[in-house]
Amino acid sequence: MSENFKVTIDNITVEVAPGTTILEAARKVGGAVAPPTMCYYSKLEGSGGKCRTCLVEVSKGSEKDPRPMPKLVASCRTTVMDGMEVKNITSEKVPDARAGVTEFLLLNHPLDCPVCDQAGECDLQDLGYEHGKEGTRTEFPRRTFAPEDIGPYIQLHMNRCILCYRCVYTAEQLTERREHGVLDRGEHSRISTCIKNSLDNEFIGNVIDVCPVGALTDKTFRFKNRVWFTKPLDAHRNCSNPNCCGEVRLWMRGDEVYRVTARKDEWGEVATASNGKTGWICNECRFDKKDTKDWVIEGPTNINRHSVISQGHYAGTEGTAGKAEKLIDKVIGQEPKYTLDIHSVSEVNKPSVHLDRIPGPAHSNDFK
Amino acid sequence: MKLLLEKAHIEGIRYYDTYRKNGGYSSVEKALKMSPDEIVEEVKKSGLRGRGGAGFPTGMKWSFLAKPEGVPRHLVCNADESEPGTFKDRYLMEFLPHLFIEGMIISSYALGSNTSYIYIRGEYAWIPDILEQAIAEAKEAGWLGKNIKGTGFDCEIYVQRGGGAYICGEETALIESLEGKRGNPRIKPPFPAVQGLWMRPTVVNNVETIAAVGPIITMGGDEYAKLGAGRSTGTKLISACGNLNKPGVYEIDFNLSVEEFIYSDEYCGGIPNGKKLKACIPGGSSVPILPANLLLHESNGNKRLMNYESLSEGGFQTGTMLGSGGFIVLDEDQCVVRHTMSLAHFYNHESCGQCSPCREGTGWMYKILKNIEYGKGKMEDIDLLWDIQRRIEGNTICPLGDAAAWPVAAAIRHFRDEFEWHVLHPEEAQTRNYGLAHYAEPRTIVAAQ
Numbered sequence: 001m002s003e004n005f006k007v008t009i010d011n012i013t014v015e016v017a018p019g020t021t022i023l024e025a026a027r028k029v030g031g032a033v034a035p036p037t038m039c040y041y042s043k044l045e046g047s048g049g050k051c052r053t054c055l056v057e058v059s060k061g062s063e064k065d066p067r068p069m070p071k072l073v074a075s076c077r078t079t080v081m082d083g084m085e086v087k088n089i090t091s092e093k094v095p096d097a098r099a100g101v102t103e104f105l106l107l108n109h110p111l112d113c114p115v116c117d118q119a120g121e122c123d124l125q126d127l128g129y130e131h132g133k134e135g136t137r138t139e140f141p142r143r144t145f146a147p148e149d150i151g152p153y154i155q156l157h158m159n160r161c162i163l164c165y166r167c168v169y170t171a172e173q174l175t176e177r178r179e180h181g182v183l184d185r186g187e188h189s190r191i192s193t194c195i196k197n198s199l200d201n202e203f204i205g206n207v208i209d210v211c212p213v214g215a216l217t218d219k220t221f222r223f224k225n226r227v228w229f230t231k232p233l234d235a236h237r238n239c240s241n242p243n244c245c246g247e248v249r250l251w252m253r254g255d256e257v258y259r260v261t262a263r264k265d266e267w268g269e270v271a272t273a274s275n276g277k278t279g280w281i282c283n284e285c286r287f288d289k290k291d292t293k294d295w296v297i298e299g300p301t302n303i304n305r306h307s308v309i310s311q312g313h314y315a316g317t318e319g320t321a322g323k324a325e326k327l328i329d330k331v332i333g334q335e336p337k338y339t340l341d342i343h344s345v346s347e348v349n350k351p352s353v354h355l356d357r358i359p360g361p362a363h364s365n366d367f368k
Numbered sequence: 369m370k371l372l373l374e375k376a377h378i379e380g381i382r383y384y385d386t387y388r389k390n391g392g393y394s395s396v397e398k399a400l401k402m403s404p405d406e407i408v409e410e411v412k413k414s415g416l417r418g419r420g421g422a423g424f425p426t427g428m429k430w431s432f433l434a435k436p437e438g439v440p441r442h443l444v445c446n447a448d449e450s451e452p453g454t455f456k457d458r459y460l461m462e463f464l465p466h467l468f469i470e471g472m473i474i475s476s477y478a479l480g481s482n483t484s485y486i487y488i489r490g491e492y493a494w495i496p497d498i499l500e501q502a503i504a505e506a507k508e509a510g511w512l513g514k515n516i517k518g519t520g521f522d523c524e525i526y527v528q529r530g531g532g533a534y535i536c537g538e539e540t541a542l543i544e545s546l547e548g549k550r551g552n553p554r555i556k557p558p559f560p561a562v563q564g565l566w567m568r569p570t571v572v573n574n575v576e577t578i579a580a581v582g583p584i585i586t587m588g589g590d591e592y593a594k595l596g597a598g599r600s601t602g603t604k605l606i607s608a609c610g611n612l613n614k615p616g617v618y619e620i621d622f623n624l625s626v627e628e629f630i631y632s633d634e635y636c637g638g639i640p641n642g643k644k645l646k647a648c649i650p651g652g653s654s655v656p657i658l659p660a661n662l663l664l665h666e667s668n669g670n671k672r673l674m675n676y677e678s679l680s681e682g683g684f685q686t687g688t689m690l691g692s693g694g695f696i697v698l699d700e701d702q703c704v705v706r707h708t709m710s711l712a713h714f715y716n717h718e719s720c721g722q723c724s725p726c727r728e729g730t731g732w733m734y735k736i737l738k739n740i741e742y743g744k745g746k747m748e749d750i751d752l753l754w755d756i757q758r759r760i761e762g763n764t765i766c767p768l769g770d771a772a773a774w775p776v777a778a779a780i781r782h783f784r785d786e787f788e789w790h791v792l793h794p795e796e797a798q799t800r801n802y803g804l805a806h807y808a809e810p811r812t813i814v815a816a817q
């Protein structure tokens with residue numbers, strides 16, 4: 001019915017349907033032209049606009065009204081106009097603003113990547129690597145929150161949370177009743193539940209997959225392995241839950257299934273399943289089916305994100321470091337204790353030890 | 369010329385009978401004989417600009433209101449008044465509630481809002497009772513309710529108390545809060561005029577804006593537009609506070625000079641104890657602070673006047689903003705660093721925490737300012753502050769981010785030597801303030817990389 005809009009992003013012109021956001025148009029171009037996103041999630045209605053990492057410059061508003069927009073805009077929540085011209089990587093202002101946002105996001109972040117299960121597949125690590133500056137300009141103690149048990153499956157590390165609200169939208173849109181949300185205001189805002197330990201809905205496990213950082217992690221996988229030592233395989237099973245697509249990714253070491261997650265697309269979002277719906281999975285598939293016998297294995301996962309996981313060089317990966325390939329080849333299946341089995345070396349998964357409560361870097365004595 | 373506070377001195381004007389005897393509700397009578405579009409037209413002609421801070425033309429805002437068939441529309445009055453230094457709406461609601469309710473009725477009629485709301489800050493604990501009584505009296509007299517005076521127009525007004533969050537004064541956070549949700553500003557678009565309260569078309573206006581609608585209808589938009597100066601039409605309430613002999617709420621003509629407002633006996637009556645004027649924030653805590661010389665004179669040497677254009681003359685290099693009219697005066701004994709720290713604390717405390725620059729940046733600025741104020745600052749901290757505010761401004765969801773950045777930027781722009789003095793004299797800074805300096809030229813700041 002309506003004509004497509006032409007929009008030019010970093011000098012590349014694409015045609016998109018009216019109502020498309022600048023971000024989705026930029027993803028159509030792909031590559032570095034697509035702005036980084038920390039809060040937007042195309043599968044979650046209402047998400048986006050909060051983290052401000054996707055800011056872009058609109059140098060021409062539209063064919064009809066060519067004036068540039070006075071401020072940088074959040075590309076994830078701004079729709080395109082016909083003839084719009086956008087600058088992302090070609091802008092002079094965007095890199096500075098994005099570096100600023102990165103600095104803000106890291107300002108109170110605990111930087112505990114060495115003991116964080118998300119390390120290696122963390123959007124904040126990627127953002128910091130690509131847009132952050134070396135060193136920090138803050139000299140103040142970082143904000144901390146009291147540890148809190150939010151439910152039987154999911155571990156909350158509030159100190160790592162960037163308040164993207166994705167988990168809130170996920171619970172709102174996937175479960176019949178949302179049991180958690182953001183409490184308090186400003187710097188003290190935190191993810192929490194009104195009723196203690198109440199996150200046990202059969203689809204609540206999906207909040208782990210949407211969380212861009214290690215604030216929500218899988219209790220059944222906690223401290224068991226580093227993601228870059230595990231090997232992802234695509235698999236499926238005939239799940240009895242009608243709302244579960246049963247299509248997953250198994251994270252293996254040897255014959256052991258360490259972790260089950262939903263499949264992700266190239267933007268790090270839960271991928272579309274073969275039934276055409278978003279590939280959310282149920283708790284049973286995620287937490288209880290940790291045996292290869294439960295699954296029909298399809299084959300190695302095609303990873304094309306720039307994460308360290310791709311250093312494993314499985315089929316179709318675009319990993320860059322030849323050296324890493326050799327290292328991985330050496331260590332797989334050998335279990336050298338000092339690099340692989342962090343769990344038994346550091347014993348950090350003792351339930352009585354809360355990393356949040358340890359001031360400064362953790363020491364082996366802390367786990368005695 | 370007084371339009372709003374004309375009858376403020378009359379004994380018992382808070383009650384309907386006295387108010388009516390003194391000519392009250394004649395503007396509603398007149399308005400109900402007009403068509404809604406005619407009223408919008410009068411408001412457009414009047415040139416009335418929003419008194420909540422942004423100064424957006426009210427008639428234009430009203431004409432943007434979407435009118436889809438079969439969808440109710442709402443008028444929401446923003447009585448959240450939490451901007452430090454601003455207390456003019458309180459005066460209107462407390463002493464002239466019927467003037468305000470009159471404006472609410474006319475505006476509701478003009479916009480076709482059958483259910484209108486007044487969202488009032490929780491700390492004004494006693495005012496909802498005054499408003500609810502005025503509403504009940506107006507209803508009793510037939511100015512509210514079903515089929516008002518036989519026009520076929522129905523209208524109810526409800527008063528909703530807020531929980532005491534500054535951010536709920538931002539119009540979309542206010543709407544969220546009114547809906548019973550967490551007071552987070554919405555990401556715009558869509559704007560309230562299209563999807564506001566319960567996703568229906570909504571107009572949000574400040575108390576003083578609404579109160580001005582009555583006089584506009586009585587005298588006609590053209591007459592109202594003749595008052596004032598240029599695009600600053602009508603009159604404005606200024607709440608003056610700080611080091612003044614006579615702090616309080618004044619209704620001013622837009623041709624009044626800042627100097628006369630501060631020093632004349634008709635208004636603030638000068639600075640107490642023979643002290644000198646050091647600086648002033650003329651429009652509520654969010655607007656840039658100006659040193660005395662720039663406050664009293666525009667960059668071209670002309671006297672600075674109390675209106676939108678004159679106060680913002682020269683942009684932020686040499687000017688500021690009229691904002692909400694919260695006029696805060698600092699005498700020579702006041703410390704700009706301490707003052708800036710206290711504002712930074714306020715914005716840090718009031719950030720809703722949705723977007724990262726404001727959530728993280730406001731706290732960072734506050735901590736650095738605290739260090740400088742308490743003698744632990746470093747020279748680099750001043751450039752760092754500049755850099756932080758620069759990266760908050762314009763990059764956030766709602767204007768609270770800008771409101772947090774501007775005071776810091778202006779303080780450094782105009783009073784950098786005071787910050788430096790704090791760093792160089794950490795011990796002395798604890799016991800005395802930096803003297804009255806001559807800030808004749810605006811400083812140009814080279815942004816630190």
Ligand SMILES: Cc1cc2nc3c(=O)[nH]c(=O)nc-3n(C[C@H](O)[C@H](O)[C@H](O)COP(=O)(O)O)c2cc1C
Pocket residue numbers: 417418419420421422423424426446447448449450451534535536537538539540572573574575577578766767768771
């Ligand atoms: C953080 C923040 C706080 C605000 N607080 C108030 C307030 O207390 N009262 C008010 O009238 N407007 C306030 N505003 C402005 C409103 O968003 C809105 O612009 C105003 O109510 C519109 O009314 P007007 O056009 O009549 O000025 C605030 C804005 C921001 C960003």
Ligand code: SF4
Pocket residue numbers: 160161162163164165166167168191207210211212213215216
């Ligand atoms: S817990 Fe994770 S998903 Fe939820 S708001 Fe925090 S960072 Fe986002």
Ligand code: SF4
Pocket residue numbers: 535553718719720721722723724726727764765766767768769770
């Ligand atoms: S600028 Fe501050 S107050 Fe406004 S939405 Fe962002 S975090 Fe909330």
Ligand code: FES
Pocket residue numbers: 036037038039040048049050051052053054055074075076077
């Ligand atoms: S991704 Fe657009 S603001 Fe977060």
